[in-house]
Each structure stands twice: as C-alpha cells, then as structure tokens.
Amino acid sequence: MITRFAPSPTGPLHLGHAWSAWTAYDLAHSQTGRFLLRIEDIDRARSKPVWERELLQDLEWLGLRWHGEPVRQSSRMADYGDALDRLWDRGLLYPCTCTRRDIAAALSAPQEGDTPHGPDGPVYPGTCRPSGGPPSGRRPSGVHLRLNMRAAVDVLRRAGLGDGLSFEDTGPVAPGKTRTFWQAFVERIGDIVLARKDFGTSYHLSVVLDDAAQGVTTVVRGADLIEATPIHVLLQHLLGLPEPAYHHHALVRDGAGKRLAKRDDARSIASYRQAGWTPESLRAHLNKDLTAPETAP
Numbered sequence: 001m002i003t004r005f006a007p008s009p010t011g012p013l014h015l016g017h018a019w020s021a022w023t024a025y026d027l028a029h030s031q032t033g034r035f036l037l038r039i040e041d042i043d044r045a046r047s048k049p050v051w052e053r054e055l056l057q058d059l060e061w062l063g064l065r066w067h068g069e070p071v072r073q074s075s076r077m078a079d080y081g082d083a084l085d086r087l088w089d090r091g092l093l094y095p096c097t098c099t100r101r102d103i104a105a106a107l108s109a110p111q112e113g114d115t116p117h118g119p120d121g122p123v124y125p126g127t128c129r130p131s132g133g134p135p136s137g138r139r140p141s142g143v144h145l146r147l148n149m150r151a152a153v154d155v156l157r158r159a160g161l162g163d164g165l166s167f168e169d170t171g172p173v174a175p176g177k178t179r180t181f182w183q184a185f186v187e188r189i190g191d192i193v194l195a196r197k198d199f200g201t202s203y204h205l206s207v208v209l210d211d212a213a214q215g216v217t218t219v220v221r222g223a224d225l226i227e228a229t230p231i232h233v234l235l236q237h238l239l240g241l242p243e244p245a246y247h248h249h250a251l252v253r254d255g256a257g258k259r260l261a262k263r264d265d266a267r268s269i270a271s272y273r274q275a276g277w278t279p280e281s282l283r284a285h286l287n288k289d290l291t292a293p294e295t296a297p
Contacts, residue, residue: 001027001028001031001033001034001217002028002033002034002035002036002215002216002217002218003025003028003033003034003035003036003218003219003220004024004035004036004037004038004211004214004216004219004220005017005020005021005024005035005036005037005064005066005220006037006038006040006207006210007040007055008039008040008041008046009039009041009047009048009049009051009052009055010043010046010048010051012051012055012058012262012265012268012269012270013054013055013058013059013262013268013270014252014260014262014267014269014292015252015260015267015272015282015286016222016251016252016259016260016267016292017058018058018062018282018286019249019252019286019290020220020221020222020249021059021062021064022062022064022283023220023247023249024220025064027218027220027247028218033217034067035064035065035066035067036066036067036068036071036214037066037070037071038070038071038072038073038210038214039052039070039073039074040073040203040206040207041072041073041074042073042074042199042200042201042202042203043199044074044199045198047074054270058269058270061269061273061279062279063279071210071213071214073201073206073210076206076209076210076213077200077201079209079213080200080201080205080206081200081201083205083209084139084145084194084205085139086239087147087238087239088139088145091133091134091148091151092147092148092151092152092238093134093139093146093148093194094128094129094130094135094145094146094148095128095135095140095143095145095146096124096128096143096145096146096191096193097128097143097144098124098127098128102127103122103124103125103127104122106125106127107122107125116187116188116190118188118189118190118192118227119189119192119227119228120192123187123188123189123190124146124190124191124192126190126191128146129146129148129191130148134148141197143197144196144197145193145194146191146192146193146194147192147193147194148191149189149190149191150186152185152234152238153182153185153186155238156234156237157182159237161237163181163182164179164180164182164184164185165179165185165230165233165237166179166180166233167229167230167233167243167245167246168245168246169226169229169245169246170218170245170246171220171246171247171248171249172249173223173226173249173250174226174248178226178229178230180233185230185234189230189231192204192231204228204231204232204235205235207232208235208236208239208241209239209241211241211244212236212241212242216244217244217245218244218246218247219244219245219246219247220247221246221247221248222248222249222250222251223248223249223250223251224251224259225248229246229248250290251290252286252290252291252292253290253291253292254267254291254292255291255292260292267292267295272295274295275295275296275297276296277293277295277297281297
C-alpha cells in the first residue's frame with residue numbers, strides 16, 4: 001500500500017491537515033507500506049518558501065516520516081502539459097474566456113429550476129463550448145481550458161464502460177462502491193476547468209497525474225473531496241491511468257461545527273505546539289472527538 005499527504009504551501013497547516021496526514025501514515029504502516037509527501041504548489045502566486053519550511057517542520061513535529069524526497073508539482077508542469085495536449089488532440093478540450101462574473105450572469109438568466117451545483121460550484125452553462133465540432137490547431141495557452149464533458153462521456157461510453165463509473169471507498173464516511181451515471185457527469189458536474197490560465201493546469205488534472213506517477217494505491221483525504229472523486233476517476237479512464245482506492249475520512253471541525261480552513265490561524269498546528277500541546281495529546285483528543293480543542297493544553 002502506498003499513501004500520500006499533499007499539502008499546499010499557501011498558509012499554515014491546521015489540525016485538519018494533521019488528522020489527514022496521520023490517517024494516511026497509519027494506513028500505510030498498518031500494511032507495511034509507504035507514506036509519501038507531495039507539495040502541491042501549482043498556485044505560484046500564493047505558494048511561499050516560508051510556508052513550505054513551516055509545513056515540513058510541523059510534519060516532523062507530528063512524528064511523521066515519509067519515504068524519499070517530497071515531489072513538488074511545480075517541477076511537473078511538462079507532464080501536465082503533455083496530458084493536456086493528448087486531451088486537446090482528441091477534441092476533448094476547448095478554450096474558455098468566461099470570468100466568474102460572466103458565468104454568474106449567464107446562470108442568472110430566466111430558466112426552469114435551480115442552477116445545479118457540482119464539485120467546483122455552479123455547473124458551467126456552456127457559454128464557450130464549441131457548437132461546430134472541436135477546436136483545431138495547437139492547444140492555446142493563457143486561457144482556461146475546459147473539458148467537454150459530453151464528448152468525454154461519449155468516448156468512455158463507446159469504450160464499453162456501461163452506464164457510468166465507480167470507485168471503491170475504504171473510509172468511514174462513505175464505505176463501499178459509489179457509482180456516478182453518465183447523465184450526472186453531464187448535468188451535475190459539467191465542463192470543468194482542467195487548465196487555469198494562471199496555473200497552466202488545475203487541481204483535478206494534476207492530482208490524478210501525480211498520484212499515478214507516485215504509484216499511490218490508496219488516496220487518503222477528507223470527506224469534502226468525495227464529490228470531486230468521480231471527476232478523478234473519469235480522468236484516469238481518459239488518460240489510461242491506474243485507478244487507486246479511496247479512503248475519505250471525517251473532517252476536523254471547530255466548536256461551532258465549521259470545518260477548519262487555512263485562514264483559521266487559531267487552529268494551526270504551530271499554535272498548538274506553542275501552547276504546550278504534544279503530538280500525543282492532540283492525537284488522543286482527536287481520537288475521542290474530531291473537534292479542534294482550544295489552544296490551551
């Protein structure tokens with residue numbers, strides 16, 4: 001078994017990150033496997049060396065040790081570009097110049113029913129989707145690139161994959177097999193962005209390519225990413241990548257029941273260390289109750 005922890009160096013790690021890292025570490029070691037570290041730094045504007053140094057210190061303080069050197073997404077941009085070229089050449093991508101305001105305006109037009117929301121928010125209305133066949137020429141840069149979900153579904157349906165795609169979850173939140181039908185991909189997920197104009201890639205694309213490149217066999221992450229998993233399974237099929245198992249765990253929340261975010265500095269790992277907590281006492285608390293304690297030990 002190979003698991004990984006993949007933080008972004010865009011702010012302090014909080015107690016929810018600690019719980020996810022411990023879960024992945026324990027799962028790998030229970031099977032005499034390997035635990036890997038990946039630095040997800042595709043957001044070059046927000047990723048800072050100081051945050052990377054601090055997250056490495058936090059992980060070491062938590063007692064975590066990983067196999068090999070950490071993989072940095074910023075060193076893998078060529079691989080992301082190659083995958084985008086493959087999808088573009090198959091007619092599965094198209095450029096999109098819509099801003100968030102444009103999308104909101106299009107979705108606010110009179111229409112029947114409520115606007116469906118998918119893993120990335122409101123489902124894209126298809127404003128820039130080509131109507132006369134896929135775009136030709138070389139893949140453009142400096143614009144968003146969206147996956148033509150209907151075309152992607154048609155490719156996979158013709159490949160004999162039945163009425164949809166499934167993934168296996170070994171975690172406590174949604175154990176067992178989850179299946180997403182083709183109609184749901186089109187109507188409830190829609191034409192997702194696979195390359196942002198400022199990144200040159202996206203979370204969805206990079207995470208599936210990175211997991212395959214690192215040989216990850218079980219993806220351990222929070223329950224907030226369950227909805228994104230069908231996207232990743234679809235991309236694995238389109239790109240011919242291995243299909244890992246998934247282990248979605250419960251989220252650590254504050255006293256009000258709100259899940260932790262990076263802007264919640266009061267729940268940062270560093271704040272607990274400075275307040276006198278030990279890794280053992282934090283783990284004991286979380287094992288009893290997945291509510292972040294006050295910083296006083």
